[in-house]
Amino acid sequence: MKTAVMTLAAALLAAGCAQLPQPPQQQAPVSPARGDIRPQAPLPPAPLQAPTEAQLGFGQRVGLDAETLTALLNKPLYQMKPAELGKFLAYEQLAQPALRQRIADLARRNIGQPYELYLLGEFPYETFDTQPLFSLDKSDCVVFSEHIYAMAQSASWEEFFWMLQRIRYKDGVIGVATRNHYTEADWNINNRWLVSDITQRMAGARAVPYLQNIDRQGFLRKQFKIEREIPVQRWDDVYVPKQIVAEVANQLQDGDFVNIISGYPGQPGGAWASHVGLIVLGADGERHILHSSEPVVREESLQDFIARLGLRDQKNIDAGLKKPQLLGFKFLRLNDQPEPPPMKPQPRPGRPA
16 A cells, blocks of 8 residues: 555656645556646747837836836746746736736746746645745746746735735635645635635536545645644535536636545546646637646647647557546635635744753
């Protein structure tokens, strides 16, 4: 069983979500799948963008002269320094006043950001995980989504950093034990002020149920060598099967959150969220997924994503390999006017016994 858990964790890491816990232990072992979410080569850079009169006016209102604004408009978010990003977020609040369009714009400004595993941690506040509390230059799937959501709701570096922790941790209390480790049972639930699950509504009677046994205590002990008394939680959920996504995708909007559900067909305990991303609308209204996975952040249509992973899964089946397959998706609607609840007080750390 220990070997099975380790291989499952490796498969998830390869799929693009380093910080997600391994799926429930009743699942069968799988081999690492380095090609799970591998994209095509990124597009060449766009030509230099000169600010319009309206953009220059927005820039002046937040203290950006023409030269600085031009430089920022032509710099990807992942190449900005914190002070630059803070100024640019203030500008974006004026230039993109609608939250959904602001999310799409910021996400597209991060296309090409290098992907890297293990980018989520509490350092220097805690030392269980030595990764820092933010990362601008690189991302994985959850780090990318959290950063874009936090940026879109902020008008300064300080507000962004505050918002990021409010999204990332239960009640905003920083700590490895309060981090939203499990996508369905932690992240989606603790961020209901930000997004609302519309999976059942979209799929109706065709929603596929699945079950997880969430063992947070075992995960924290295995991954970080810390002890917390947390009972195992039974988690019942549903997903939209991949076969009907084309029929229901027109219900999705810019800024919605997507969980990619992978696993083993026909096994009640054999499904989990292996990857996440954001929904954006293409120029023709086609629904796209914008996400971070090896080697870089990129945008592709949902149907292209499904087709590409279908080819991968069929190749594994033909080779007789028992690897997780794409099963479907959970979709969460970005709330119209998300208002983050106040953070709970950060408790004083305990002392060793």
